[in-house]
Amino acid sequence: MPGLHENDLDADPVAQFSAWFAEAGTDAVALVTASADGEPAGRMVLLKGADERGFAFFTNYTSPKARDLTANPRAALVFYWPPHRQVRVAGAVKKIGAEESERYWRSRPRGSQLSAWASHQSEVVPGRHALEARVAELDADFGSADVPSPPFWGGFRLVARTVEFWHHRDDRLHDRLRYRREGDRWVIERLSP
């Protein structure tokens, strides 16, 4: 299995990421946040775009992750694409504008939209029945109209400060190549495995 060589890399980490992402077959990624007082938390989200503006994902703005990101707007993403690849991204996070969030909202199936409305994400519920009853209620309320986006839902974008590409080697002398932002350019450095 070939490894990862400096010469293989695109000068731009987003282009390099996009090449690997296209081969990955999944958009799931671990998002790591920390609260204002340093309590870490990780969970999976779906990556809904990666370009020069950053790495986008969508969620409930009152969720624990959103509370972390509001109080401490820095985060890390960890992708694992078996069997050989890991990508780590770290940087600052900002909210995606309402218009862009709305565009993505409209692309979602009605069922997902109703579920987002019904969910006070990560709050304790008496049982699944309560959630299903709330969805049925909302379904009836909205009738045949389009389901508007909830004011408590939208996206965040992580603006990368570092992006590291890791490639497995059988002898465990793995390849690690990290892009680090320095002013307006990217510096690529090899890290010890």
Ligand SMILES: Cc1cc2nc3c(=O)[nH]c(=O)nc-3n(C[C@H](O)[C@H](O)[C@H](O)COP(=O)(O)O)c2cc1C
């Ligand atoms: C594969 C996968 C994808 C997920 N995608 C999202 C997502 O895009 N947005 C989201 O809010 N939660 C997503 N979740 C659920 C989160 O992992 C998590 O349970 C939820 O957002 C609550 O997290 P919090 O309490 O840390 O805010 C996903 C879970 C899995 C397993």
